[in-house]
Amino acid sequence: xxxxxxxxxxxxxxxxxxxxxxxxxxxxxxxxxxxxxxxxxxxxxxxxxxxxxxxxxxxxxxxxxxxxxxxxxxxxxxxxxxxxxxxxxxxxxxxxxxxxxxxxxxxxxxxxxxxxxxxxxxxxxxxxxxxxxxxxxxxxxxxxxxxxxxxxxxxxxxxxxxxxxxxxxxxxxxxxxxxxxxxxxxxxxxxxxxxxxxxxxxxxxxxxxxxxxxxxxxxxxxxxxxxxxxxxxxxxxxxxxxxxxxxxxxxxxxxxxxxxxxxxxxxxxxxxxxxxxxxxxxxxxxxxxxxxxxxxxxxxxxxxxxxxxxxxxxxxxxxxxxxxxxxxx
Amino acid sequence: xxxxxxxxxxxxxxxxxxxxxxxxxxxxxxxxxxxxxxxxxxxxxxxxxxxxxxxxxxxxxxxxxxxxxxxxxxxxxxxxxxxxxxxxxxxxxxxxxxxxxxxxxxxxxxxxxxxxxxxxxxxxxxxxxxxxxxxxxxxxxxxxxxxxxxxxxxxxxxxxxxxxxxxxxxxxxxxxxxxxxxxxxxxxxxxxxxxxxxxxxxxxxxxxxxxxxxxxxxxxxxxxxxxxxxxxxxxxxxxxxxxxxxxxxxxxxxxxxxxxxxxxxxxxxxxxxxxxxxxxxxxxxxxxxxxxxxxxxxxxxxxxxxxxxxxxxxxxxxxxxxxxxxxxx
DNA sequence: TTGTATGCGTTATCAT
DNA sequence: ATGATAACGCATACAA
Numbered sequence: 001x002x003x004x005x006x007x008x009x010x011x012x013x014x015x016x017x018x019x020x021x022x023x024x025x026x027x028x029x030x031x032x033x034x035x036x037x038x039x040x041x042x043x044x045x046x047x048x049x050x051x052x053x054x055x056x057x058x059x060x061x062x063x064x065x066x067x068x069x070x071x072x073x074x075x076x077x078x079x080x081x082x083x084x085x086x087x088x089x090x091x092x093x094x095x096x097x098x099x100x101x102x103x104x105x106x107x108x109x110x111x112x113x114x115x116x117x118x119x120x121x122x123x124x125x126x127x128x129x130x131x132x133x134x135x136x137x138x139x140x141x142x143x144x145x146x147x148x149x150x151x152x153x154x155x156x157x158x159x160x161x162x163x164x165x166x167x168x169x170x171x172x173x174x175x176x177x178x179x180x181x182x183x184x185x186x187x188x189x190x191x192x193x194x195x196x197x198x199x200x201x202x203x204x205x206x207x208x209x210x211x212x213x214x215x216x217x218x219x220x221x222x223x224x225x226x227x228x229x230x231x232x233x234x235x236x237x238x239x240x241x242x243x244x245x246x247x248x249x250x251x252x253x254x255x256x257x258x259x260x261x262x263x264x265x266x267x268x269x270x271x272x273x274x275x276x277x278x279x280x281x282x283x284x285x286x287x288x289x290x291x292x293x294x295x296x297x298x299x300x301x302x303x304x305x306x307x308x309x310x311x312x313x314x315x316x317x318x319x320x321x322x323x324x325x326x327x328x329x
Numbered sequence: 330x331x332x333x334x335x336x337x338x339x340x341x342x343x344x345x346x347x348x349x350x351x352x353x354x355x356x357x358x359x360x361x362x363x364x365x366x367x368x369x370x371x372x373x374x375x376x377x378x379x380x381x382x383x384x385x386x387x388x389x390x391x392x393x394x395x396x397x398x399x400x401x402x403x404x405x406x407x408x409x410x411x412x413x414x415x416x417x418x419x420x421x422x423x424x425x426x427x428x429x430x431x432x433x434x435x436x437x438x439x440x441x442x443x444x445x446x447x448x449x450x451x452x453x454x455x456x457x458x459x460x461x462x463x464x465x466x467x468x469x470x471x472x473x474x475x476x477x478x479x480x481x482x483x484x485x486x487x488x489x490x491x492x493x494x495x496x497x498x499x500x501x502x503x504x505x506x507x508x509x510x511x512x513x514x515x516x517x518x519x520x521x522x523x524x525x526x527x528x529x530x531x532x533x534x535x536x537x538x539x540x541x542x543x544x545x546x547x548x549x550x551x552x553x554x555x556x557x558x559x560x561x562x563x564x565x566x567x568x569x570x571x572x573x574x575x576x577x578x579x580x581x582x583x584x585x586x587x588x589x590x591x592x593x594x595x596x597x598x599x600x601x602x603x604x605x606x607x608x609x610x611x612x613x614x615x616x617x618x619x620x621x622x623x624x625x626x627x628x629x630x631x632x633x634x635x636x637x638x639x640x641x642x643x644x645x646x647x648x649x650x651x652x653x654x655x656x657x658x
Numbered sequence: 659t660t661g662t663a664t665g666c667g668t669t670a671t672c673a674t
Numbered sequence: 675a676t677g678a679t680a681a682c683g684c685a686t687a688c689a690a
Binding site for chain 2: 675676677678679681682683684
């Protein structure tokens with residue numbers, strides 16, 4: 001591979017089998033060929049250990065059977081799950097995956113879009129944060145969690161319903177005064193709807209709530225201050241807390257324990273994402289349907305003649321108890 | 330990209346700029362060209378939004394600037410870290426990464442090797458389990474954690490030294506009778522040296538130890554039985570346990586708590602890998618140098634004229650306290 | 659049914 | 675320094 005191409009080509013196979021080039025091509029592509037010829041060709045292929053050069057194929061067909069996945073990293077559990085399931089979904093369609101970790105670098109995101117196009121991938125699936133990401137016409141693109149522009153479908157969990165579900169669960173579990181804590185990108189994206197859904201769910205049940213929303217630069221200490229401000233006579237005013245992500249929930253639970261409150265006895269906590277460590281949920285949580293998101297992204301990307309791609313697809317979330325709420329039994 | 334190639338080619342650029350094809354190629358590749366021409370070509374490229382077709386490039390150069398990574402999955406933390414750092418290391422050399430998740434499927438591993446070769450990647454980095462994995466000549470391959478064969482370098486942590494380090498730490502932390510617990514592939518691979526290193530470290534210090542090694546099919550319950558067998562008068566005979574991975578350590582710690590032993594007060598536990606959740610180590614552990622492993626794999630893979638590739642490279646591990654040992658202070 | 663010839667987009671070797 | 679042309683490996687329209 002490194003040196004002057006010593007890999008056998010169709011020409012070599014043809015010579016070995018004593019047939020014409022086109023015949024070999026047909027055998028390789030499963031087109032009808034006389035049995036006698038076919039066998040000789042197949043033997044020659046085995047003997048020479050021939051493999052088609054998919055770059056020549058791609059050059060010819062203008063199709064590469066490769067898709068690029070743009071994602072911040074692979075070690076955040078939610079991202080890792082996405083990578084895995086998108087990889088599997090692509091594999092089911094006989095597609096290969098070019099992985100592009102962006103590390104939340106906006107320029108790198110753009111650079112990868114350029115690279116991906118230059119590398120002639122058949123399409124791109126991206127979970128990106130660059131508000132000005134420029135995607136050229138006729139580059140099939142499916143976005144995760146963020147509406148990017150007209151003609152580019154966005155796939156996400158039903159974040160609004162997830163927020164509602166969190167409110168419903170906390171209410172049903174007996175909470176009467178709850179809090180919503182949020183941090184993360186202030187960019188307009190789907191996960192932001194968790195807040196709206198939660199408010200909606202609280203209002204529908206007459207469940208009183210307060211919110212603490214951090215801005216981009218703020219320290220997590222702000223949350224601890226917020227909690228301290230809501231302690232009266234050693235008691236926390238909240239009996240339930242909904243955190244915008246499991247990661248935040250994890251941090252908040254530590255804070256609560258540091259303040260000598262017991263979870264879930266004194267205060268119940270629900271997170272969002274469905275992060276699992278060692279096969280267990282790290283907290284009670286709203287679970288994102290990652291396998292379904294992955295499958296939907298791939299289907300939308302590779303859909304051949306879909307006249308009108310849906311601009312936004314929201315997939316149903318579910319609730320999972322994870323030890324930070326007081327379920328029966 | 331889907332339809333009859335409407336992307337501009339060098340020919341289009343040449344026509345637009347009123348120069349010859351070869352001149353455009355030179356501009357694109359940074360070869361010397363008269364300034365007047367260069368500017369006209371650059372403007373034409375901008376205007377047409379031209380991108381080189383790297384498949385045509387690959388066809389010509391027999392080089393694709395793409396490497397394949399074979400790994401069981403992306404959600405196991407150690408693998409996720411590897412994927413991320415290998416991706417970054419490849420990027421630094423301007424290489425793209427084709428990710429291939431094998432799910433521990435031996436046939437799939439072999440299939441991916443074939444696909445990778447067919448896809449004309451410049452090389453493969455693989456963490457594989459197929460003992461008979463067949464890698465064709467002149468396919469650059471670097472293996473992680475397992476010696477595959479002559480001419481194929483293997484990169485791993487210094488697992489032996491890691492085992493020694495675990496013994497040393499337990500001893501220094503006051504342990505006087507310890508246990509080693511192991512499960513996982515019975516395949517000959519580098520991580521198996523953890524056991525030998527640990528024994529060596531214990532013997533060197535006169536630290537008495539016992540071992541419990543599970544076979545491939547055995548249930549984790551065997552470990553619990555082993556622990557129960559070593560309880561006398563309600564006291565555990567071990568004051569230190571070294572687990573072959575952090576995942577196993579996590580399970581064992583749960584067992585110990587279930588048996589009403591306190592970690593680290595009654596018994597200290599050290600794992601292996603350096604798995605972090607929410608930025609914290611899940612237990613005291615021997616940390617694998619993942620960024621260095623990643624960099625080494627890439628360096629070895631892309632090393633141009635390395636006459637003798639080293640058969641085995643072991644990189645230094647380190648110890649990190651993670652709350653399951655009794656450090657000072 | 660099988661063989662031949664052309665072109666995909668690029669690079670490199672030539673003349674000019 | 676620049677322009678024409680062949681070749682990379684494959685698929686396919688067309689001729690045999």
